[in-house]
Amino acid sequence: MTALPPVxxxxxxxxxxxxxxxxxxxAFTEDGPYLPMEEIARxxxxxxxxxxxxxxxxxxxxMAVVQDSLGTMLARARAAAVDEPCAWDALIRSMSGSPEIRLALRLPNLFQPATTEVIRADPEIRRIRGELMAQIDTLVQAAQQEGTLRADVGTGDVVHLFxxxxxxxxxxPREVGEAVYERSCAIVLDGLRTRRGPLLPGGPLTLRDITE
Amino acid sequence: MTALPPVxxxxxxxxxxxxxxxxxxxAFTEDGPYLPMEEIARxxxxxxxxxxxxxxxxxxxxMAVVQDSLGTMLARARAAAVDEPCAWDALIRSMSGSPEIRLALRLPNLFQPATTEVIRADPEIRRIRGELMAQIDTLVQAAQQEGTLRADVGTGDVVHLFxxxxxxxxxxPREVGEAVYERSCAIVLDGLRTRRGPLLPGGPLTLRDITE
Amino acid sequence: MTALPPVxxxxxxxxxxxxxxxxxxxAFTEDGPYLPMEEIARxxxxxxxxxxxxxxxxxxxxMAVVQDSLGTMLARARAAAVDEPCAWDALIRSMSGSPEIRLALRLPNLFQPATTEVIRADPEIRRIRGELMAQIDTLVQAAQQEGTLRADVGTGDVVHLFxxxxxxxxxxPREVGEAVYERSCAIVLDGLRTRRGPLLPGGPLTLRDITE
Amino acid sequence: MTALPPVxxxxxxxxxxxxxxxxxxxAFTEDGPYLPMEEIARxxxxxxxxxxxxxxxxxxxxMAVVQDSLGTMLARARAAAVDEPCAWDALIRSMSGSPEIRLALRLPNLFQPATTEVIRADPEIRRIRGELMAQIDTLVQAAQQEGTLRADVGTGDVVHLFxxxxxxxxxxPREVGEAVYERSCAIVLDGLRTRRGPLLPGGPLTLRDITE
DNA sequence: GATGAATGAGGCTTCATTCAT
DNA sequence: AATGAATGAAGCCTCATTCAT
Known part of the structure; x- marks a missing residue:
């Protein structure tokens, strides 16, 4: 059932x-994953x-699309980790940009329950997901150590918000969407920066917390 | 608070x-508005x-569901405005709570384009929506005047984030969902509180900005 | 299954x-007999x-409508036979006029096969039909004896044409329909008048010939 | 003679x-055009x-059936005009014969009003219909000039009667239907032949008179 | 291997008939 | 007895998937 072609x-x-x-x-990005197969072919x-x-x-x-999106996101996150001197910037860059990243981050909300189960069960997807989680985790911890990201959030919080x-x-419309994103993103980033306010309720969320 | 049917x-x-x-x-809250009509009947x-x-x-x-949801949300927002001495709290309370409010706030993302057009054209919905916008607007301005809500956000920003x-x-699952919401909400509220950081890009968004 | 109310x-x-x-x-005259029952009630x-x-x-x-139509037509045919001194005129008058007559004459083409069977089986309808056939038969023969109706046609031919x-x-539209009817009827009556051309193919049709 | 599909x-x-x-x-010939689509497919x-x-x-x-029927009828009418030395015979032949002709001549009475509108609007159908009208018109005039068809009828009268x-x-049942048709047709043709009786009421009908 | 036609199950909607008020 | 709401079977149409060319 995996989409990795055997030969x-x-x-x-x-x-x-x-x-x-x-x-x-x-097409998934625009219309979701349930448009007619003939339309996709067209x-x-x-x-x-x-x-x-x-x-x-x-x-x-x-499955193939999910693998592709997660794979692209993983590559970008790794590149950002290498390129950016500041973990905060690397983290933000990991979460923005290409359609594949947008799609990857929206995956949890995109599918019908049955499809979601199938996706979860795919070993290749589990593998990529695991690596991606580890990479983001690393960035989150680095950002907290450099003092830019508040200490009481976890990778799950960050990913969920993005x-x-x-x-x-x-x-x-694209223009409106981007403006709205810019503003909301700035507000959220303000909420995510180091500060002395009270601790968030509960403990830090892992990625696993929000998807299973 | 449902719009009364004509007769x-x-x-x-x-x-x-x-x-x-x-x-x-x-059902719309759980599965979106396109589950089989037979299922809804069942x-x-x-x-x-x-x-x-x-x-x-x-x-x-x-249409009836949208009227019902917006009507309920309007009623709650008015009640909150009356009950709560602090506009910030009234605002938060207006945005939380019943399934109808959750549904009302998710409306823009819920429907196919054609349906969205039909909804926009309905006069009863336009009326309720208008009153609701005015009510939230009032709370946003009050919160800004009492100094709790940062001055550079508009009603559209707030509504969009919620x-x-x-x-x-x-x-x-309900439990997970609520925990995740609590944390993310706390982060976003930190971002929304009065603070001295740089202004947000662009000008304050109205509700209209994010829906048309 | 008869519609004659027992009490x-x-x-x-x-x-x-x-x-x-x-x-x-x-309604049957305008739209045929298969419009929604709620519409008929309305x-x-x-x-x-x-x-x-x-x-x-x-x-x-x-069934009730058929009985009503045939009954009305029978009454008119009897009245025409009494009133008109000339059988030809009585015959034509028997075939024209009220909506009930129009409906009665269109009955054979109006219903789905299954309904037609049910109608044929109804004893009350058989009775009225029988009397009507006898009455028209009488007029046809009288018209032939008075020399106005060509001798080689039967009651079935006449009824079928009307x-x-x-x-x-x-x-x-009503106006157009009536003008068209007037002209076509005049042509057909010319064809039915006594004349010396070759005999019609086959023998005179009885009413039975055209309905069973 | 079917209108060729575009590709x-x-x-x-x-x-x-x-x-x-x-x-x-x-199926349309037998049961009219509103039998279940599944049945047609079957x-x-x-x-x-x-x-x-x-x-x-x-x-x-x-629409395709109407185009097919009218197209077939047009072809037969043209063939009859060429083959038959006598316009009267050509006219009769144009109006008899194949199921398609029978269907074509019954079209005006076959459909619900909404469908009729759609048919009228179709350009291909308008075109075929126009050519067919012209062809029949020619035959009617020729028959009147050769002295076989009475002079006070128009194409509309003739088409309507057939x-x-x-x-x-x-x-x-087929056998009965054909016998009945033969006799009624003979009577109507007697009515249509040149004769010296009083003129018909109104003026000759054009095809347009009976369909629009 | 690519193509696009064929299939039929499943969702949407109507309406004949039954039943609660 | 009259009313109009409720039911569900049946027709329409779409689209995921299979198969002939």
């Missing part, structure tokens, strides 16, 4: 597979038959 | 209508025919 | 029954429940 | 399309989905 594909087949995933990422510029040859059903396609902010951009 | 209904019909709207509020404990007698199609039902926070509770 | 009805019930049949005659100014109290299902109502002419008025 | 179809799709239209012509030997792939809704199918005669065959 090397012929060059044209590979190209089609990539076109389909790219179209699906885009957007990718292939026939439905081709889509189904690469992905035996909608869940398989969703996830919400990105969801907030949906259903708005 | 008086027989007692049993009234009861069924209320059961249907209540079931729909609950949850309300009536046949599909009864559902359709009261609401000629899904849009009509959605809307996101409530969306974040979806798809989680 | 004398209370005056108000009788009135309702008559209103329903009258509304149904009218046109009659009663609730559906009342309609169903008088007629247990659509077929029962149809049935068609009346059907032709449907789906046209 | 070339795959051989199997073309075959299915033709099977569906043929089945629909047959008669054509395809699944509902296939039917809907070719015709997005019932109206689209009806339309009625063909409607009269419905709802009868």
């Amino acid at each position: 090397r594909l012929r060059a044209d087949a590979r190209r089609n597979r990539d076109k389909i995933v790219a179209a699906a990422v885009h 957007l990718a510029g292939v026939g439905v038959g081709t889509l189904y040859r690469h992905f035996p059903d909608r869940d398989a396609l969703i 996830s919400l902010l990105l969801q907030g951009m949906q259903k708005m | 008086r209904l027989r007692a049993d019909a009234r009861r069924n209508r209320d059961k249907i709207v209540a079931a729909a509020v609950h 949850l309300a404990g009536v046949g599909v025919g009864t559902l359709y007698r009261h609401f000629p199609d899904r849009d009509a039902l959605i 809307s996101l926070l409530l969306q974040g509770m979806q798809k989680m | 004398r009805l209370r005056a108000d019930a009788r009135r309702n029954r008559d209103k329903i049949v009258a509304a149904a005659v009218h 046109l009659a100014g009663v609730g559906v429940g009342t309609l169903y109290r008088h007629f247990p299902d659509r077929d029962a109502l149809i 049935s068609l002419l009346l059907q032709g008025m449907q789906k046209m | 070339r179809l795959r051989a199997d799709a073309r075959r299915n399309r033709d099977k569906i239209v043929a089945a629909a012509v047959h 008669l054509a030997g395809v699944g509902v989905g296939t039917l809907y792939r070719h015709f997005p809704d019932r109206d689209a199918l009806i 339309s009625l005669l063909l409607q009269g065959m419905q709802k009868m």
